[in-house]
Amino acid sequence: MKIAAINIEGNGTFAQDAPAIADAVKASGAEIVLLPGNSRVKRSAAAAAAKAGAEIDTNVVDLDLTGEKVTAKRWVYRQRIFTAFSRAASLEHPWVIVTDPSLFGELCAKAAAEAQPFTAAASAATRTVISGEENAVTGGESTIRPDAKLLFVAGAGWTKKQADGALHFDEAAATITGFLAKSGASLGSSKSLVDMPEAAAAFTFMSHMNQVGQTGATPRHPKGLSTCCHGEEPHVVGWRFVNERRAVNLDANCGWAQGKADVVYVADAFAVMKKVNELLG
Numbered sequence: 001m002k003i004a005a006i007n008i009e010g011n012g013t014f015a016q017d018a019p020a021i022a023d024a025v026k027a028s029g030a031e032i033v034l035l036p037g038n039s040r041v042k043r044s045a046a047a048a049a050a051k052a053g054a055e056i057d058t059n060v061v062d063l064d065l066t067g068e069k070v071t072a073k074r075w076v077y078r079q080r081i082f083t084a085f086s087r088a089a090s091l092e093h094p095w096v097i098v099t100d101p102s103l104f105g106e107l108c109a110k111a112a113a114e115a116q117p118f119t120a121a122a123s124a125a126t127r128t129v130i131s132g133e134e135n136a137v138t139g140g141e142s143t144i145r146p147d148a149k150l151l152f153v154a155g156a157g158w159t160k161k162q163a164d165g166a167l168h169f170d171e172a173a174a175t176i177t178g179f180l181a182k183s184g185a186s187l188g189s190s191k192s193l194v195d196m197p198e199a200a201a202a203f204t205f206m207s208h209m210n211q212v213g214q215t216g217a218t219p220r221h222p223k224g225l226s227t228c229c230h231g232e233e234p235h236v237v238g239w240r241f242v243n244e245r246r247a248v249n250l251d252a253n254c255g256w257a258q259g260k261a262d263v264v265y266v267a268d269a270f271a272v273m274k275k276v277n278e279l280l281g
């Protein structure tokens with residue numbers, strides 16, 4: 001396993017650096033390429049890796065080298081979890097590891113990789129050539145509607161066993177999409193719901209892009225309606241630009257009831273939203 005290091009410093013444009021770094025990665029003849037994570041590298045390295053057919057990981061703070069196996073270490077989830085991971089790297093699909101800039105020298109030494117200087121090829125094209133257009137929305141209608149008056153937020157409760165002791169994924173999905181179609185509301189979600197693999201099959205209209213909160217989006221809508229969502233602080237911080245807030249929750253002591261919503265309906269959201277959909281016609 002060959003590990004190369006390229007010392008990229010100074011300034012450069014994305015248009016020139018992305019192809020030049022891709023060329024340098026390929027020309028290194030190495031399975032793993034280390035780069036220092038300064039602003040120039042951070043701007044262009046991801047695109048360069050894609051052009052070079054490489055995988056890339058940024059913010060790596062340490063490496064473990066055991067025989068042929070290289071393990072990278074980095075913090076995730078806002079510095080709460082320290083992870084160690086590895087990737088299969090080959091000459092056709094190299095692994096680009098972007099380190100913290102201050103650790104670049106130390107990690108190069110650890111990997112016994114002498115950092116090579118980088119020279120950006122000035123010949124890179126600076127004009128984009130459009131080869132065609134493709135609708136960004138694939139697999140159905142977009143549920144993220146920034147101009148909507150209402151943000152409708154679905155929480156993990158939609159996937160929990162209900163009073164009859166059964167799961168109601170399909171009914172939940174139909175109720176939510178039915179309401180979105182009738183009301184034109186934008187769809188938000190809690191982290192718990194978008195992280196749930198078992199929900200993914202039924203909730204195809206929802207992705208991590210819908211997540212509202214500390215590690216999600218902070219949408220701006222005049223009104224918000226939260227359903228089957230507990231109202232935990234890391235979620236509710238994403239509501240800070242939503243003015244009028246209402247929530248439907250079975251639990252009278254949920255987070256929304258503790259000063260986070262203007263109105264809390266202590267009720268079954270399945271029944272409430274079914275009735276709302278009927279009233280909307």
Ligand SMILES: Cc1cc2nc3c(=O)[nH]c(=O)nc-3n(C[C@H](O)[C@H](O)[C@H](O)COP(=O)(O)OP(=O)(O)OC[C@H]3O[C@@H](n4cnc5c(N)ncnc54)[C@H](O)[C@@H]3O)c2cc1C
Pocket residue numbers: 077078080154155156157158160162189190191192193211212213214215216217227228229230231232233234235238248249250251254267268269270
């Ligand atoms: C560092 C950090 C960052 C985080 N960032 C985010 C973030 O960005 N966004 C985010 O959402 N979360 C985030 N979280 C997670 C957050 O703390 C909560 O765990 C999460 O929001 C809970 O999701 P939930 O309310 O959908 O699910 P749960 O906590 O499981 O709540 C489900 C709710 O549904 C109710 N319910 C069940 N059935 C019904 C029914 N029929 N009718 C009405 N109500 C019903 C239940 O009473 C319950 O209150 C973060 C956590 C950490 C530690």
